[in-house]
Amino acid sequence: MAEYILQTFGLTKQYGNYTAVNNVNMKIKKGDIYGFIGRNGAGKTTMIRMITGLVTPTKGEIELFSRKGEKNMNAGLNRIGSIIEHPALYPDFTGYENMELRGKLLGIPDKKMIGSILEVVGLNDIGKKKVKHFSLGMRQRLGLALALLGNPDFLVLDEPINGLDPEGIVEMRKLLKKLNEEQGITILISSHILGELSKMATRYGVINNGTLVEEFTDQELKLKCRKYLSLRVSDSARASMVLEDVFKTANYEVMPDNVILVYDLLNMSGEICLELAKNNVKIYSIESKGDDLEEYFMKLMGGGHYA
Amino acid sequence: MLNLLRSDFYKLKRSKTFLTCLGILALVVAYIIIDFSSSAYTKEQLSPSTFHWIYMLFQVPYFIPVCQALFITMLITNEYSTGTIKDSVSLGFSRMKIYLSKLITVSVGSILIMIVSIFSIGITSIFVFGIYGAFSMVDLLLLVRMFLIQALLYTAYGSIFLMIAFLIKNIGGTMAFSIFFILILGSIIGNSSWGRILLLMDFSPTSIPHPQAVDIGITTAVALSNLVICSGIGGFIFKKQDIK
Numbered sequence: 001m002a003e004y005i006l007q008t009f010g011l012t013k014q015y016g017n018y019t020a021v022n023n024v025n026m027k028i029k030k031g032d033i034y035g036f037i038g039r040n041g042a043g044k045t046t047m048i049r050m051i052t053g054l055v056t057p058t059k060g061e062i063e064l065f066s067r068k069g070e071k072n073m074n075a076g077l078n079r080i081g082s083i084i085e086h087p088a089l090y091p092d093f094t095g096y097e098n099m100e101l102r103g104k105l106l107g108i109p110d111k112k113m114i115g116s117i118l119e120v121v122g123l124n125d126i127g128k129k130k131v132k133h134f135s136l137g138m139r140q141r142l143g144l145a146l147a148l149l150g151n152p153d154f155l156v157l158d159e160p161i162n163g164l165d166p167e168g169i170v171e172m173r174k175l176l177k178k179l180n181e182e183q184g185i186t187i188l189i190s191s192h193i194l195g196e197l198s199k200m201a202t203r204y205g206v207i208n209n210g211t212l213v214e215e216f217t218d219q220e221l222k223l224k225c226r227k228y229l230s231l232r233v234s235d236s237a238r239a240s241m242v243l244e245d246v247f248k249t250a251n252y253e254v255m256p257d258n259v260i261l262v263y264d265l266l267n268m269s270g271e272i273c274l275e276l277a278k279n280n281v282k283i284y285s286i287e288s289k290g291d292d293l294e295e296y297f298m299k300l301m302g303g304g305h306y307a
Numbered sequence: 308m309l310n311l312l313r314s315d316f317y318k319l320k321r322s323k324t325f326l327t328c329l330g331i332l333a334l335v336v337a338y339i340i341i342d343f344s345s346s347a348y349t350k351e352q353l354s355p356s357t358f359h360w361i362y363m364l365f366q367v368p369y370f371i372p373v374c375q376a377l378f379i380t381m382l383i384t385n386e387y388s389t390g391t392i393k394d395s396v397s398l399g400f401s402r403m404k405i406y407l408s409k410l411i412t413v414s415v416g417s418i419l420i421m422i423v424s425i426f427s428i429g430i431t432s433i434f435v436f437g438i439y440g441a442f443s444m445v446d447l448l449l450l451v452r453m454f455l456i457q458a459l460l461y462t463a464y465g466s467i468f469l470m471i472a473f474l475i476k477n478i479g480g481t482m483a484f485s486i487f488f489i490l491i492l493g494s495i496i497g498n499s500s501w502g503r504i505l506l507l508m509d510f511s512p513t514s515i516p517h518p519q520a521v522d523i524g525i526t527t528a529v530a531l532s533n534l535v536i537c538s539g540i541g542g543f544i545f546k547k548q549d550i551k
Contacts, residue, residue: 049550052396054397082393084390086390087390088389088390090318105310105311105314105398
């Protein structure tokens with residue numbers, strides 16, 4: 001049975017008459033990199049705030065590390081590292097002092113750990129520079145370093161690649177994947193950049209107007225977003241034989257009305273037409289179809305702007 | 308709890324506003340003493356007795372609540388504006404413990420402000436007026452009693468400013484409300500005896516140069532009530548607050 005790091009049951013947050021999050025049942029398994037997607041104002045940050053104890057849910061329950069209830073929740077929060085909206089930093093302190101302060105809060109006397117984590121995020125040479133003089137990318141990296149202090153089992157990152165340059169984004173992705181693969185840290189990450197998210201997430205949750213529309217794995221997403229050739233033919237049985245005998249593929253589906261969806265041979269539409277014609281199969285239409293990742297997410301989020 | 312206190316004291320130690328308040332206060336009270344010495348009448352009034360000297364230690368820094376309001380406002384509202392208030396909450400510390408840790412920190416900060424002003428007045432007045440008379444055990448007891456009452460007064464004030472800061476959360480609003488509390492409210496209800504007591508004004512040795520035991524009892528009870536009620540309200544506000 002899968003071990004869940006986080007489960008929510010009917011989680012709801014209302015502000016007066018406005019429902020920011022509505023009856024969300026989210027499940028994050030141990031070892032997941034969970035990509036959390038939604039438009040601005042869809043309820044991502046409110047959801048993350050409830051998970052991290054900053055906002056009290058109006059209804060519903062949160063189970064963290066297989067434990068429910070306020071006391072257990074507080075104990076669970078101790079195992080979470082988070083960046084919510086933007087890294088919470090003291091601008092008049094240096095990066096090291098910010099780390100030192102977090103270390104005091106966590107009761108970590110080991111100052112070597114601070115140095116090693118700053119090295120991991122590439123901030124080992126910041127010297128005495130105060131955080132107010134940091135670039136946005138440096139702040140994000142320091143935020144991640146703070147989240148990593150105390151060896152958390154679960155990282156909750158709200159828009160962590162905001163403000164990073166392309167090189168920074170790649171570094172952040174590599175770092176998060178490394179933390180997930182080598183240290184087994186489960187990660188919940190929300191991001192505007194869907195393409196980037198799809199390079200690291202192993203599971204996804206899509207939220208729209210406060211409702212969790214769908215949850216799926218990256219394999220399921222690949223299936224949903226794969227390209228295919230859609231053929232409408234006179235005889236689907238014979239066309240299937242041609243595909244198997246001539247093109248040696250079984251990667252197709254026969255649909256009603258003599259429609260065949262071919263999931264490979266995407267660049268061989270000409271050859272397919274020729275062979276089908278040779279075998280007396282008439283072709284009424286042939287189209288290349290399939291959503292790309294962004295189109296698919298936009299559909300889930302009700303079209304228009306996303307994230 | 309210990310970790311929270313360590314973290315809060317670390318911030319207090321590095322708070323520019325707090326250190327600036329200490330410095331300015333030390334300089335201003337020293338200036339006031341030097342200015343006194345230029346007035347022959349005041350010199351005559353203040354110089355003769357140890358009793359007056361002790362009262363002067365607590366009389367002169369009448370503007371300590373302004374310094375308190377300033378450093379407490381900056382300490383707490385900065386946490387909201389930078390988002391660092393999220394740190395301790397999202398790490399699972401109980402909100403009541405977080406609030407209590409802040410209350411202890413601002414109380415210690417307030418007492419430190421008082422101590423700095425006492426030292427500054429003490430040292431300056433020794434230079435200006437010299438040491439007058441003997442410093443007996445009775446004087447020492449008076450000094451300790453005054454110190455404890457004033458410490459309680461400033462802790463109670465601190466709890467009010469802390470509650471206001473947690474309630475309003477932004478610098479402008481909190482400072483405006485605190486100044487209203489210190490200056491304007493005092494001038495409105497400070498003329499009645501109950502108003503003075505409720506505003507903690509009767510703790511001041513300026514108000515009662517020779518307080519009786521019953522006065523001290525009433526004012527101590529009011530200060531403690533203020534401390535408990537304001538801390539309770541502040542803690543409750545913070546516990547129910549959604550942090551953005």
